[in-house]
Amino acid sequence: MIALLLRDLRLAVRAGGGFGLGLAFFLIVVVLVPFGVGPETGLLGRIAPGILWLGALLACLLSLDRIFALDWEDGSLDLLATSPLPMEGIVSLKALAHWLTTGVPLVLASPLFGLLLSLPAQGYAPMILSLLIGTPALSVIGTFGAALTVGLKRGGLLLSLLVLPLYVPTLIFGAEMARRGAEGLAVQVPMLMLAGISLGVIALLPLASAAVLRVNLR
Amino acid sequence: MNLNALWEYANPLKFMRTTERVLPYFAVASFVCLVAGLVWGFFFTPEDYRQGSTVKIFYLHVPSAMMAINVWVMMLITSLVWIVRRHHVSALAARAAAPIGAVMTLIALLTGAIWGQPMWGTWWAWDPRLTSFLVLFLFYLGYMALWAAIENDDTAADLTSVLCLVGSVFALLSRYAVNFWNQGLHQGASLSLDKKENVADVFWYPALVCIAGFVLLFITLVIIRTNTEIRARRMRALLARERLG
Numbered sequence: 242m243i244a245l246l247l248r249d250l251r252l253a254v255r256a257g258g259g260f261g262l263g264l265a266f267f268l269i270v271v272v273l274v275p276f277g278v279g280p281e282t283g284l285l286g287r288i289a290p291g292i293l294w295l296g297a298l299l300a301c302l303l304s305l306d307r308i309f310a311l312d313w314e315d316g317s318l319d320l321l322a323t324s325p326l327p328m329e330g331i332v333s334l335k336a337l338a339h340w341l342t343t344g345v346p347l348v349l350a351s352p353l354f355g356l357l358l359s360l361p362a363q364g365y366a367p368m369i370l371s372l373l374i375g376t377p378a379l380s381v382i383g384t385f386g387a388a389l390t391v392g393l394k395r396g397g398l399l400l401s402l403l404v405l406p407l408y409v410p411t412l413i414f415g416a417e418m419a420r421r422g423a424e425g426l427a428v429q430v431p432m433l434m435l436a437g438i439s440l441g442v443i444a445l446l447p448l449a450s451a452a453v454l455r456v457n458l459r
Numbered sequence: 460m461n462l463n464a465l466w467e468y469a470n471p472l473k474f475m476r477t478t479e480r481v482l483p484y485f486a487v488a489s490f491v492c493l494v495a496g497l498v499w500g501f502f503f504t505p506e507d508y509r510q511g512s513t514v515k516i517f518y519l520h521v522p523s524a525m526m527a528i529n530v531w532v533m534m535l536i537t538s539l540v541w542i543v544r545r546h547h548v549s550a551l552a553a554r555a556a557a558p559i560g561a562v563m564t565l566i567a568l569l570t571g572a573i574w575g576q577p578m579w580g581t582w583w584a585w586d587p588r589l590t591s592f593l594v595l596f597l598f599y600l601g602y603m604a605l606w607a608a609i610e611n612d613d614t615a616a617d618l619t620s621v622l623c624l625v626g627s628v629f630a631l632l633s634r635y636a637v638n639f640w641n642q643g644l645h646q647g648a649s650l651s652l653d654k655k656e657n658v659a660d661v662f663w664y665p666a667l668v669c670i671a672g673f674v675l676l677f678i679t680l681v682i683i684r685t686n687t688e689i690r691a692r693r694m695r696a697l698l699a700r701e702r703l704g
Contacts, residue, residue: 385625389605389618399601399608403622406597407629410636417639434639438632449625456617 245321245331249338252311263300263343264350270296271354282359289358290368290419296354297347297372298379298408304343305383306400308335309391309454318391322458328451336377336384336447344376360423367422371435375415378439381446382407388450392457411438469546471689478682485679492672500665516574518666522673524567527595530560530677534602535627538620548685550616551692553623554606555684559677561599568592587638594633598626612692 274292275285312318321331351372352365360368386404390396418431468474500518534556540549571589572582583589605622609615 389622390608392614393608396608399604402597402604403601406594406601406633407625409594410629410632413633413636413639431639434636446625449621453618453621456614456621459614 245326246334246338249335250341263304264346266303267296267300267347267350267354270299271357274358286359286361286423289355289360290364290423291416292358293351293354293360293368294371294412294416294419297351297376298412300347301343301376301379301383302401302404304339305387305404306390306397308339308384308387310387313391319458322455328455329447332384332388332447332450332454336381339384340377340380344372344380348372348376363425364419364423367428368419371415371418371422371432374432374435374439375411378411378442379408381442382411385446385450385453388454388457391454411435414438466544466546469544469548471548474548475686475689478686482679482682485675485682489672489675489679492668492675496665496668496672500662500669504662504665514662516570517662518669520567520570520574521666522670523563523570524592525670526673526677527560527564527567527592530556530563531595531598531627531630534560534623538623541616542620547616548689550620551688552681552685553619554616555681555688557599557603557606559680559684561596561603563677564592564596564599568596590637591634594637595630598630602626
């Protein structure tokens with residue numbers, strides 16, 4: 242299992258694109274927002290939590306179709322399926338690898354982007370915490386979408402259509418927590434809801450992803 | 460009743476024979492209910508003292524909104540039947556129901572907008588109930604797109620069933636999430652379902668007839684679409700056999 246995780250991480254780093262691309266995309270989104278809405282500090286600060294969450298979500302979405310696509314093309318997914326590792330384990334590891342290569346860098350980079358969007362000072366800690374709690378859910382839900390569309394030729398667009406509605410609750414609670422933090426309100430309730438979604442999704446969705454992947458490999 | 464006898468209708472032939480016998484009755488009944496309910500509602504009910512004649516869109520809006528949710532529930536049940544018992548008719552019925560549900564959601568959204576304009580002074584507000592219907596509409600779109608994208612029928616049925624299951628959980632979750640999300644800037648007015656207890660009987664009876672009409676219309680359409688789907692699939696099988704032959 243560790244070997245598979247390390248292999249995925251190594252592939253992500255060496256293949257290029259996968260690792261830095263999400264971050265670069267996040268940066269682009271954040272840079273484009275002031276051009277779109279104007280550079281007023283007050284306005285930017287107010288919408289910064291939402292923009293950061295949206296940017297993280299889109300950056301995450303961008304790298305989803307890579308989760309299974311490469312392994313599917315060169316046949317290593319079939320090999321993995323016949324290995325003694327249960328399919329649920331493979332799916333969870335893939336989601337973990339995706340989170341480590343996409344979610345964690347986004348969390349680490351978010352203070353810098355918060356600075357660019359003039360996020361109020363008290364908003365940083367809730368912002369980072371909300372992303373840290375919420376991005377695993379994004380990865381796990383995305384893995385489900387990627388498993389659904391793995392056999393399709395042009396699955397990318399379909400993948401976004403399928404996954405985005407599933408992202409709605411996570412986005413709502415994540416952005417709510419960040420917004421409340423930025424306004425100096427109590428963040429406990431949305432934080433607990435967000436954590437509940439993340440944990441529930443991590444516990445249950447790999448079962449669905451594995452079932453779907455088995456169908457696709459049939 | 461012997462429950463096992465019910466499963467016999469999973470046989471496509473038996474399903475088609477039975478449904479085609481009852482189809483005319485459902486069609487006529489839905490037509491009668493819809494015409495009666497709408498005419499009664501539009502022309503023979505008093506105008507609301509506050510909302511005037513705009514309240515009459517209620518007779519389209521409420522039934523379609525109810526169906527939008529109920530169709531998804533029906534798809535969930537038929538998907539579960541497919542996963543557990545693998546009856547093809549069940550999967551096909553779910554497939555046949557999805558576009559109807561999407562249209563019902565769209566009707567509910569549009570009539571809601573048309574009603575909301577004079578009442579709230581806005582076509583659209585990010586109100587929890589409105590937003591969750593929009594998300595439901597997106598779920599329908601994704602579901603239909605996945606059906607359309609996969610060539611192998613059985614694979615498509617399997618994948619969409621799982622999507623329907625997962626989607627149901629998330630649709631429910633979104634429903635409560637948007638409630639939470641909008642607590643801060645809540646719209647004063649809320650949609651008619653909440654006001655049911657306030658609706659006078661004069662308005663309520665024609666609405667009930669309309670709801671019955673919509674349910675019957677949905678059953679009629681699902682039967683027609685499922686039978687078409689069975690025939691199309693049978694034709695494809697025949698063509699494939701001919702090509703091999």
